[in-house]
Amino acid sequence: MDVRYGKGKCRSVRDFEILQKIGEGTYGTVYRARDKKSSELVALKQMRVHNAKEGLPWTAVREIRLLKSLSHPNIVKLKEIAVGSDMGSIYLVFEYCDHDVANLLDRMNKPFSTAEIKSMMIQLLRALHHLHERFTIHRDVKLANLLLMQDGTVKLADFGLAREYGTPAPAYTETVVTLWYRAPEILFGAESYSGAVDMWACGCILGEFLYHAPIMPGKNEADQANLICNLLGTPNARIWPDVVRLRGWKNFDLPRNEYSNLRVRFKLESDRCLDLLQRLLAFDPQRRLTAAEALLHPYFFEIPRPMPAKYPAEASRAIRSPPPAHSHSHQGQGGGLKGFGGSGVGLSQQIPFVGGGRKLIPYGFHAHGASSRGSGAERGHERLKGLTSNGNGRAKEERKEGKQECGPIGGAGRGKGKGGG
Missing domain, CATH: 1.10.510.10 (Transferase(Phosphotransferase) domain 1)
Structure with a gap:
């Protein structure tokens, strides 16, 4: 099966050794795994596919598209996509977090x-x-x-x-x-x-x-x-x-x-x-x-x-x-x-x-x-x-530490989008 992610083919999930199940959420199950090639620890999120003939649900496609477009040190990074033996087995490969x-x-x-x-x-x-x-x-x-x-x-x-x-x-x-x-x-x-x-x-x-x-x-x-x-x-x-x-x-x-x-x-x-x-x-x-x-x-x-x-x-x-x-x-x-x-x-x-x-x-x-x-x-x-x-x-008593006054804090102008108001 020729499934592509970015410019290359998706790897098989067999390239990863699944070590343990570590979580389950709305749209998938997450496993701790090891990349057999690099020995790197990763997290595999198995996407829920209710009908393999219809392929990935739109929620999974939306999540993948969003994660591919986001790059920030405080946002989880999607490394790649791995596939199983059929379209009912799709895995998102993330860097492992402790x-x-x-x-x-x-x-x-x-x-x-x-x-x-x-x-x-x-x-x-x-x-x-x-x-x-x-x-x-x-x-x-x-x-x-x-x-x-x-x-x-x-x-x-x-x-x-x-x-x-x-x-x-x-x-x-x-x-x-x-x-x-x-x-x-x-x-x-x-x-x-x-x-x-x-x-x-x-x-x-x-x-x-x-x-x-x-x-x-x-x-x-x-x-x-x-x-x-x-x-x-x-x-x-x-x-x-x-x-x-x-x-x-x-x-x-x-x-x-x-x-x-x-x-x-x-x-x-x-x-x-x-x-x-x-x-x-x-x-x-x-x-x-x-x-x-x-x-x-x-x-x-x-x-x-x-x-x-x-x-x-x-x-x-x-x-x-x-x-x-x-x-x-x-x-x-x-x-x-x-x-x-x-x-x-x-x-x-x-x-x-x-x-x-x-x-x-x-x-x-x-x-x-x-x-x-x-x-x-x-x-x-x-x-x-x-x-x-x-x-x-719109803009503790510190239990053991003292307080320090600081001057007015603000920013000029606005970025190119709304922060959420």
């Missing part, structure tokens, strides 16, 4: 440090910025789809649900994004959406890193909506004008809560950290931070500075088993596809560089317009009805 972050976090006695969290978040944001500038939405950003290399490099993986978008925005399916990371516009039935849905998921991941547990682990859509409102307050037309136009808005019996409880949940975190979290979890997708804006947020420039995750080299962090009840790796996630990725660049220089982005609101003012300073009670419950972020403003 860990998936969800499984790792489930089994760590000691959570990641603030510096490590910053490093991983910066890398995730860089990957999303790269995607969104190319008008692509991942649509399944979650902890189980983040892979971690021994050198601390993070890779965003599993593009089975990724879609390109443009203007006008086409109608998309609502059954995307794992429930715990699903943006409210999708939950409430929006027929079209942008990269902002990835940014909401990014906020959920930041909260999960900080809280060392999923922050909104809903059992179903109604429970998910309640958890969102209990943590962030109940949205209304003042803070999210378009919410009343969403057909699913009235389908939920939402609690009457006009307060955000982020400060209560994350009482050890710095003002800047809470500000970033609040802006990523903004209800209105038009006011939610883009990846470019988030990379320029002052949180990443305060002490401690970002540094690569030392786990798994750090022996002091014991592995515990089994995972806790609300584990990061089961999350109603459909199973993350761990194991594929590659040896990315080192992170000795942790500067959150992006090619564009807008100027952020100067630090000291939250999206609701009030100073981030104030009494504990004032900061404990930020009233949602005061949210007045404008177009330009």
Whole structure:
């Protein structure tokens, strides 16, 4: 069979020694394997083909096309395609990655440090910025789809649900994004959406890193909506004008809560950290931070500075088993596809560089317009009805380290695409 990838023929899957099954996701099963010719460890993703006569499903073709077009140190790299004895056996060959972050976090006695969290978040944001500038939405950003290399490099993986978008925005399916990371516009039935849905998921991941547990682990859509409102307050037309136009808005019996409880949940975190979290979890997708804006947020420039995750080299962090009840790796996630990725660049220089982005609101003012300073009670419950972020403003207590003030951070102009607002 003459199946071609790029300019050459596809290799046979017999050229690889399958060592073990390491994951299963929406559109395939992943195996750890060794290239018999080079002895290199790789990850083989066997694509699901329900009807061999019809060939690859369009979802697989879309994923392959997207992966071929993407080249970024924080995005999983597709090396080649291998084939079995018939068209029902198609394998994507990825560089092997050491860990998936969800499984790792489930089994760590000691959570990641603030510096490590910053490093991983910066890398995730860089990957999303790269995607969104190319008008692509991942649509399944979650902890189980983040892979971690021994050198601390993070890779965003599993593009089975990724879609390109443009203007006008086409109608998309609502059954995307794992429930715990699903943006409210999708939950409430929006027929079209942008990269902002990835940014909401990014906020959920930041909260999960900080809280060392999923922050909104809903059992179903109604429970998910309640958890969102209990943590962030109940949205209304003042803070999210378009919410009343969403057909699913009235389908939920939402609690009457006009307060955000982020400060209560994350009482050890710095003002800047809470500000970033609040802006990523903004209800209105038009006011939610883009990846470019988030990379320029002052949180990443305060002490401690970002540094690569030392786990798994750090022996002091014991592995515990089994995972806790609300584990990061089961999350109603459909199973993350761990194991594929590659040896990315080192992170000795942790500067959150992006090619564009807008100027952020100067630090000291939250999206609701009030100073981030104030009494504990004032900061404990930020009233949602005061949210007045404008177009330009979409923009831990450190446990052992001191704080360092930094000046206004912004960027001139914008890159050649939207970061996801």
